[in-house]
Amino acid sequence: MAFRYKTIDNPVTGQSITFLQTRRDTNGTLLEMEATYAPGSHEPPSHYHPAQQEYFQIQAGELTVRVHGVEKVLRAGDSLHISANVPHAMWNAGTIETIVNWKVLPAMQTEYMLETITGLARDGKTNATGMPSLLQTALMLGHFSRELRLTKPPYAVQWIVFKIIGSIARLRGLRPFYTHYLD
Numbered sequence: 379m380a381f382r383y384k385t386i387d388n389p390v391t392g393q394s395i396t397f398l399q400t401r402r403d404t405n406g407t408l409l410e411m412e413a414t415y416a417p418g419s420h421e422p423p424s425h426y427h428p429a430q431q432e433y434f435q436i437q438a439g440e441l442t443v444r445v446h447g448v449e450k451v452l453r454a455g456d457s458l459h460i461s462a463n464v465p466h467a468m469w470n471a472g473t474i475e476t477i478v479n480w481k482v483l484p485a486m487q488t489e490y491m492l493e494t495i496t497g498l499a500r501d502g503k504t505n506a507t508g509m510p511s512l513l514q515t516a517l518m519l520g521h522f523s524r525e526l527r528l529t530k531p532p533y534a535v536q537w538i539v540f541k542i543i544g545s546i547a548r549l550r551g552l553r554p555f556y557t558h559y560l561d
Contacts, residue, residue: 379560380409380489390499391508392416395492401485409485413478415441415470420507424467424529427460431483434458434468439476443468465529490555491522497559514552516543521554 382403385396392415399410417439424444434441434457441452445466452458460466470476482488495518498510509515519528520540527533544554 380493386493386496388496388499388508390504390506392419395496397489398479400489404485406485407483409482409488411480411482412437413480415439415476415478417470417473417475419469419471421469421471422467422507424465425526426463426465426529427482427526429462429484429524430486430488431462432460433481433483434460435479437477437479439470439474440472441468441476441478442471486525487522488525490560491518491525493559494518494555497556513543513547513550516540517547517552517554520544 380397380400380402382397382400385394387394394414396412397409398412399408401409404410421442421444434443434452436452436454436456438454440454443450443452443458443466445458445460445464447465451471495504495508495510498504498514499508503514504510510518516539519526519536521544523537523540528536531539
């Protein structure tokens with residue numbers, strides 16, 4: 379479970395997240411984090427948040443962002459607001475570490491999703507870019523669909539596929555999140 383000043387480190391992506399205000403601290407209204415991106419990180423899949431908005435304030439380094447398919451580089455002092463349902467991706471394409479203040483409103487289950495992804499990476503259950511297996515990813519994306527959705531394929535297709543693959547994943551003993559990653 380996330381708590382104030384808990385830090386989770388993803389050894390595969392090089393991202394580190396320190397929770398500054400959790401869903402418990404804010405009665406669910408806000409999740410605030412300090413995220414550190416390692417230099418030369420990979421561009422993640424384009425995604426959107428159907429019921430959340432995000433605010434980013436670049437503290438140090440540079441963050442490459444793709445919003446609605448348009449790529450730009452944010453530098454220290456720059457900020458970015460991403461409304462709900464806006465497709466985006468962000469990564470550190472630069473040569474130095476990037477530090478970002480990151481706010482998610484409302485918090486929902488985002489901290490559980492982040493802790494689960496990081497835990498899977500720590501346990502060697504992701505590929506070289508930090509993505510879990512297809513079965514695990516489908517199960518997680520189905521469970522956390524209020525927090526995060528991929529932009530492709532269309533969500534109706536994802537929903538059907540995630541239900542089918544998620545059922546197979548559950549039969550194989552996988553779960554959408556694991557309590558030992560939350561503790």
